[in-house]
Amino acid sequence: MAELDIYWIGLLALLPGVALVAGRKLILRSLKRSTDPSEKDIVGDQRQREALAKDFRRTFLQVYLLVMGSEWLQGPYLYSVLRDEKHLSPNMVAILYTATYSTAALFAPFTGILADRFGRRAACLTFCAIHSLSSLSVLSEAIPILVLGRMLGGVGITLLWTAFESWMVTEYNARGLGFGQTAIRxxxxxxxxxxxxxxxxxxxxxxxxxxxxxxxxxxxxFMLGLALDAGAALLMLRTWKENRGVGAAMAVMEGEINSTSEGVSQRKSSWFRDLMASLQDRRILILSMVSSCFEGTIFLLMFCWPGALKEAYSRGSGRDQDSKLLPYGVIFANFMAAMVLGALAFNILMRRSRSLADPSCSTSTLPTALLSSSLMLAGLCFLAAAFAKSELQLFVAFLLLEACNGMYVPSIAYQRGRIVKDSGRASVYGLMNLPLFLFVIAALLTTAEDGGTHRFIIFIFCAVLLLIAAVVSFIGLRDSQEGKGDFIEVPGFDKDVDTCEEEKV
Known part of the structure; x- marks a missing residue:
């Protein structure tokens, strides 16, 4: 067990930091409520808006965390199941991974469009069914069934990355939570x-x-994940309303669109125009390029880290790397702890920028700066991983990479939520993912080799790619955020600094 100590020690070191930073807000908020009688004076519409905002947050998160929990249970063990339990060659494992992302690339242009047309909730329910079938496939030893399971997983990826966030943003806007001055922006x-x-x-x-x-x-x-998918589907059926394009949904609620063929044709035409306008937006092309570079390199990291850590262990101990029994779940928990610290850093920086600086400046330039910084730091971390000599050095480099990932995720989500229109949100998200899937496919086709020299080349390539993406994102997105009206207003980013509330964690 001594050889595994660095991973348990890392987790024990990171968890108090996560608890301290995440729990600090809860403690301060409870103290404020117990000593500040002014909060008791919140009545009427404001109290109702706050209750609606909290209900929305709970309704979405309880489903979102179940489906993501199912994915996280399986993610650390997929490579190990294929390599260690089914004894497949590195080349066959790469082929199975390629089947996942080839299918994702094939379906990416269509899943978002279908979600916009037939409903984002329906798309989320479809994800639960497809993800469950994909999970069941790992019980088989037959290569065709494993390939089919990975292909279903590819369809599931496109739904997971488009439908859930699209439902949340559209529902948030439809309920008017941002314009209602609620504390949840x-x-x-x-x-x-x-x-x-x-x-x-x-x-x-x-x-x-x-x-x-x-x-x-x-x-x-994987079997435990099935139960989580089933629970998420039941909750969606009970608590989620269907939404499609916000423009059409709101018009239906207000009785402004009738059910005649002319009305339907007008909605389709408006949706198509919005979609085409989005795809011609230079900022969306930049975001697609940035997300392809960052998320593609993170996928390569997830594919490479087990072998890289085993090889580093072998190099340092003089033992055969197959004798290294990695605690995959514990290492993955370390990665996620580092990632949550990065996400909390994003929250803290955004809150302080709203309270200390000119809000019209902070809400437009800071997210771009954070996005570019996370890309730049991630590139440097890949360089460090490429030249790391020991298992500990490599592990620390991977942890820092995940911290950058934690800052990147809300930064890129903010940019997408600000730029893409609600009427075709899922469609645009699906198309934006297409370059990412193509990048991952091309990269996986080069990862059949399992040696350290090959991983060194991969890490150097990832570093160069991320440094380029950092420069492109800073130049391309900064110039368009000068408040000239070409951005879609994000509900909740108010111009009045006095309306800023404490950050919710």
Missing amino acids: LSDMFGIMTTANCINAILAGVLAHCVVLALGSKTDP
């Missing part, structure tokens, strides 16, 4: 999603490790 929702999701992933990683130790098979976390 849209940027706060992105920060809350990332923070809660990372804490969720920490718990899922440790739980998956315990399940594997108790039951003896690395396929057992």
Whole structure:
């Protein structure tokens, strides 16, 4: 067990930091409520708006965290199941991963469009069904079934990355929460999603490790994920309303659009125009390029880190790397703990910028600066990983990479939420993911080799790509954020600094 100490020590060192930073707000808020009688004076419409905002947050997060928990239970063990339990070659594992992202690339242009047309809730329910079938496929030893399962997983990825966030943003706008001066802003929702999701992933990683130790098979976390998918589907059926394009949904509620063929044709025409206008927006092209670079390199990291850590252990100890029994769930929990610290840093910086600086400046330039900074630092971390000599150095570089990931996720989500129109949000998100899937496919086709020299080249390539993306994002997005009206206003980012509330964690 001594050889595994660095991962347990890392987790024990990170968890107090996560608890301290995340819990600080809750403690301060409770003290403020107990000593500040002014909060008791909040009555009428404001109290009702706050209650609606909290109900919306709870309604979304309880479903979102269940489906993400299912994914996090399985993620750390997929590579190990294929390599260690099914004894597939590195080349075959790469082919299975490629099947996932090839399918995702094929369906990316269509899943978002179908979600906008037939409903985002329906798309989320479809994800639960597809993800469950994909999980069941790992029980089989037959290559065709494993390939089919990975292909279903690819469809699931496109739904997971488009439908849930699209439902949340559209529902947030439809309820008028941002314009109602509630304490939960849209940027706060992105920060809350990332923070809660990372804490969720920490718990899922440790739980998956315990399940594997108790039951003896690395396929057992996949079966536990089935129960979470089923619970999420039941909650969606009970608590979520369907939404499509916000323009059409709001018009239907107000009785402004009739059910005639002419009205339907007008809605389709408006949706198509919005979609085409979005795809011609230079900022959306920049975001697609940035997300392809960052998220693609993170996928390569997830594919490479088990072998990289094993090889570093072998190099430092002189033992065969197959003797290294990595606690995959614990390492994954470390990664997620680092990621949640990055997300909390985003929350804190955004809150302080709203309270200390000119709000019209902070809400337009700071997210871009944070996005570019996370890309730049991630590139430097990949350089450090490429030249790391010991297992500990490599592990620390990976932790820092995940911290950058934690800051990147709410930053890019803020940019997407600000730029993309609600009427075609899921469609645009799906198309924006297409370059990412193509990038991952091309990268996976080069990862059949399993040697350290090959991983060194991959890490150097990732570093260069991220440094380029950092420069492009800073130049391309900064110039368009001067308050000239070409951005879609994000509900909740008010011009009045006095309306800023304490950040919700």
